[in-house]
Amino acid sequence: MASLGQICIVGAFGLALYAIVSSVIGVRLRARELVASGQHAAWAVTALITAASVTLLVAFAVHDFSLRYVWEHSSRAMSMDLVLAAFYSGQQGSLLYWAWTLSIFSAVVLWQQRKPGPHRVFMPYVVAVLMLIEAFMTLLLGFVATPFEALPRPPADGVGLNPLLYDEGMRIHPPMLLAGLMSWSVPFAFAIAALATGKLGNEWVALSRRYAMVAWVILGLGNVLGAWWAYHVLGWGGYWGWDPVENVALMPWLVGTAFIHSIQMQERRGMLKAWNVALIMIAFFLSIFGTFVVRSGILASVHAFALSAIGPYFLTFLALVILGSLALFFWRLPSLRGENQLDGLLSREASFLMNNLLFLGITFAIFWGTIYPLVAEALADQKVSVGPPYFKQVAGPLLGALLLLMGIGPLMPWRRASREHLLNNFLIPVAGTVIGLAVLLAFGIRDPFATLGFGLCLFVLGTVVQEFARGMLARHRATGENYVAALGHLIRRNNRRYGGYIVHLAILLIGAGAVGSQVYQQQAQASLAPGESVSVAGYTLTAGGIQTLTSPGLRTVQAVLTVNGQEQVRAEKQFWDNFPQQPSTKVGLRSTPFEDLYVVLAGWDGDGATAKVSLAVFVNPLVSWIWAGGVLLLLGTVVTLWPAPLPTRLRSTVPAAGRAVAVAP
Amino acid sequence: MASVVRPNLKFFIAGGVIALAVGYLVLMGVQGTTVYFLTVSELQARGPAAQNQVFRVSGNLIPGTLTHESSGLGIHFQIADPISAAALPVVYRGGQVPDIIGDNIEIVAEGKLDSQGTFTANNVLAKCPSKLESAAPDEHDYQAQTP
Numbered sequence A: 001m002a003s004l005g006q007i008c009i010v011g012a013f014g015l016a017l018y019a020i021v022s023s024v025i026g027v028r029l030r031a032r033e034l035v036a037s038g039q040h041a042a043w044a045v046t047a048l049i050t051a052a053s054v055t056l057l058v059a060f061a062v063h064d065f066s067l068r069y070v071w072e073h074s075s076r077a078m079s080m081d082l083v084l085a086a087f088y089s090g091q092q093g094s095l096l097y098w099a100w101t102l103s104i105f106s107a108v109v110l111w112q113q114r115k116p117g118p119h120r121v122f123m124p125y126v127v128a129v130l131m132l133i134e135a136f137m138t139l140l141l142g143f144v145a146t147p148f149e150a151l152p153r154p155p156a157d158g159v160g161l162n163p164l165l166y167d168e169g170m171r172i173h174p175p176m177l178l179a180g181l182m183s184w185s186v187p188f189a190f191a192i193a194a195l196a197t198g199k200l201g202n203e204w205v206a207l208s209r210r211y212a213m214v215a216w217v218i219l220g221l222g223n224v225l226g227a228w229w230a231y232h233v234l235g236w237g238g239y240w241g242w243d244p245v246e247n248v249a250l251m252p253w254l255v256g257t258a259f260i261h262s263i264q265m266q267e268r269r270g271m272l273k274a275w276n277v278a279l280i281m282i283a284f285f286l287s288i289f290g291t292f293v294v295r296s297g298i299l300a301s302v303h304a305f306a307l308s309a310i311g312p313y314f315l316t317f318l319a320l321v322i323l324g325s326l327a328l329f330f331w332r333l334p335s336l337r338g339e340n341q342l343d344g345l346l347s348r349e350a351s352f353l354m355n356n357l358l359f360l361g362i363t364f365a366i367f368w369g370t371i372y373p374l375v376a377e378a379l380a381d382q383k384v385s386v387g388p389p390y391f392k393q394v395a396g397p398l399l400g401a402l403l404l405l406m407g408i409g410p411l412m413p414w415r416r417a418s419r420e421h422l423l424n425n426f427l428i429p430v431a432g433t434v435i436g437l438a439v440l441l442a443f444g445i446r447d448p449f450a451t452l453g454f455g456l457c458l459f460v461l462g463t464v465v466q467e468f469a470r471g472m473l474a475r476h477r478a479t480g481e482n483y484v485a486a487l488g489h490l491i492r493r494n495n496r497r498y499g500g501y502i503v504h505l506a507i508l509l510i511g512a513g514a515v516g517s518q519v520y521q522q523q524a525q526a527s528l529a530p531g532e533s534v535s536v537a538g539y540t541l542t543a544g545g546i547q548t549l550t551s552p553g554l555r556t557v558q559a560v561l562t563v564n565g566q567e568q569v570r571a572e573k574q575f576w577d578n579f580p581q582q583p584s585t586k587v588g589l590r591s592t593p594f595e596d597l598y599v600v601l602a603g604w605d606g607d608g609a610t611a612k613v614s615l616a617v618f619v620n621p622l623v624s625w626i627w628a629g630g631v632l633l634l635l636g637t638v639v640t641l642w643p644a645p646l647p648t649r650l651r652s653t654v655p656a657a658g659r660a661v662a663v664a665p
Numbered sequence B: 001m002a003s004v005v006r007p008n009l010k011f012f013i014a015g016g017v018i019a020l021a022v023g024y025l026v027l028m029g030v031q032g033t034t035v036y037f038l039t040v041s042e043l044q045a046r047g048p049a050a051q052n053q054v055f056r057v058s059g060n061l062i063p064g065t066l067t068h069e070s071s072g073l074g075i076h077f078q079i080a081d082p083i084s085a086a087a088l089p090v091v092y093r094g095g096q097v098p099d100i101i102g103d104n105i106e107i108v109a110e111g112k113l114d115s116q117g118t119f120t121a122n123n124v125l126a127k128c129p130s131k132l133e134s135a136a137p138d139e140h141d142y143q144a145q146t147p
Helices: A002-028 A032-061 A068-073 A080-088 A091-112 A123-144 A168-182 A185-197 A203-233 A244-269 A273-296 A310-336 A348-380 A388-411 A419-442 A448-479 A483-493 A495-520 A623-641 A648-652 B002-033 B040-045
Strands: A522-528 A533-536 A539-551 A554-563 A567-576 A584-586 A588-591 A595-605 A612-621 B035-039 B055-061 B075-080 B088-092 B106-113 B119-127
Touching: A002 A032, A002 A091, A002 A123, A032 A068, A032 A080, A032 A091, A032 A123, A068 A091, A080 A091, A080 A168, A091 A123, A091 A168, A091 A185, A091 A273, A123 A185, A123 A310, A168 A203, A168 A244, A168 A273, A185 A203, A185 A273, A185 A310, A203 A244, A203 A273, A203 A584, A203 A623, A244 A273, A244 A348, A273 A310, A273 A348, A348 A388, A348 B002, A388 A419, A388 A448, A388 A495, A388 B002, A419 A448, A448 A483, A448 A495, A483 A495, A495 A612, A495 A623, A522 A533, A522 A539, A533 A612, A539 A595, A539 A612, A554 A588, A554 A595, A554 A612, A567 A588, A567 A595, A595 A623, B035 B040, B040 B055, B040 B088, B075 B106, B088 B106
Parallel strands: B035 B055, B088 B119
Antiparallel strands: A522 A612, A533 A539, A539 A554, A554 A567, A567 A584, A588 A595, A595 A612, B055 B075, B055 B106, B075 B088, B106 B119
16 A cells, blocks of 8 residues: 555656656647647646545555554544545645645646647646646655655554544645645646746736636635634634634735736736736745645644654745746746726726735735744844734734725726716715614614724625616616516626625625624633523523533533523533543534624533533624625635626527527627 | 826825835834743743733643632643743633643743732643644554554
């Protein structure tokens, strides 16, 4: 088993190198066979890494503890789905998972771009870039951090997963986040191909837009899922701690968001060509930086993995990639001039530009806060820590400005706005915001931060609703369709635009959830004997001692609490036999659309129904809006990516009674 | 030409304003929120000057010193540097006590030192010695497990 996996990886490394060389030499010498052979090699790399990954999965499934990695990360007591999830729970396995996702992305690109066409000029370079990253991964996997290291005498049982990872979150958050980081490779490869070929027009942007959107949504969901996992497992009542590892996963997403906005400037107006190339490069660099931080343990974090030797390799790779990309970039800079100038400050272009600057500004602020402890220690020999207060203080106002821009931008016309246009477009959303704020004030919202945050959210909501309503009404008048059909067709025909608005609504939900839970969280602590109660924000929790449940490999201590005399909430501590000193928390959660009751069992004294329990109780408003935002984010992105229908022009030429006549233009 | 150049000037000004705002926020943020990260002896070496300023202090929990208050969720313990014996008493009433807190565990506490020399923490982190990864087989009792 071990040698089969190892052979596959070393083979993939060799073939990836071959694919790079034959693609680049092939395109330089115009030797079609060489280029084709490079692409075949890339397919073979996918096949070999898939084989290696399947080998490791099988080793996990059959509990082959002769593999050190399997022994370290799984045990016989674990359920099969967690045993399989243990695949990516450690250093070597997550590297293999990365290599695997990258190889699958490469295969998808090869498959989608297989037909002849103008995009073919990019493909040799795209293959070369993707295989270069793949070669780096397989180099690490084959020679530095192999998941296929054998143990001389196989132990009878494995160590098993760390208790923190025994959770539903484990099945979905790590694979999403890791794939999200890796998926920026594809648009990056297209950007490098554009620089290498000198074809810096709209083609590469049009080709990479979809891949960038997919990368964006995977990474975005990975982050939301991480927040959700932290929320119900770590037990501190929050979902985002501005931990270095969270920050490095957020940064490429922020820059990627800037990219998917600014490429519209290039598609529509031929502007910002150099900027777009630079943005996707930064997004990719930050992804590699993220993998480096996660994997090197250089920054202290809840995610810190065992220190390992691969940090320097990542840093070297990152440095080489940055140098190479910058060299290409500056070599081509003269051809990256925009075709148009900016007209007015009140225009769509200006909004996009401000949006980009704000996204980069937030990214810079987060980057600086994340690495500042390293800088301070290196330059001033002073150990410092930069915590959530910094990030809240710095990112808060910038995120607020972005929210404002999210309302203004879509209403701005291209080129420049007239006074009538502004009045016509902003009257309703602004009026709606004022009315909405008055309602909130009537309900007792007084906090300035909350008022500002909710006000901005209402404004964006107003602009989005207005856009949908106007489009729907116009279509209803023009076609006579009923309102529902008109709305459906509107979205279907203009999926990029309205899908984008749906994503804006998703961000709005996340923003409102963040504001609500930041400002209006309430908490209490109490030690309660059976029958005693504690009240927080209208909830009265009555203690009823503890229950101890045992299942193979696991002992669970459960505090059963009665909420307002009716429902029960159970807050748990789990003790896994393989990590007896490290209990893990399972939060007792009762969610409603407007607030969560969140109960953490901090300790207990005594046993059974007479035990006294110590609790930390939180009431977190609007947190479920954040998760709903995550779902809507996915939905909106799917809408934007859905293939557009045939142009109406062609359809309308079909005779009423005939069918399938009009195909030719 | 002038009519083409002028609009871009507006954008440079607007962009510059954003860049300055970001720079200002970052500078103020770093100055206002950075917390010094000290060892127990470094903190004690600062003497009374260290009182009423927020610090992060790290040390190992001295075995046997961890006690829970009978009411509420407060905990008391002492931490010390691995090399020196001077102990720092810590009190924490923040609620969520780290799951792995215990003897000899490395603790990072954030809070203030009072005039009696007790460190009142508003945040306590416990560093898991094996992190998220299990330790290597030679650290575990690997020999005992092999047949």
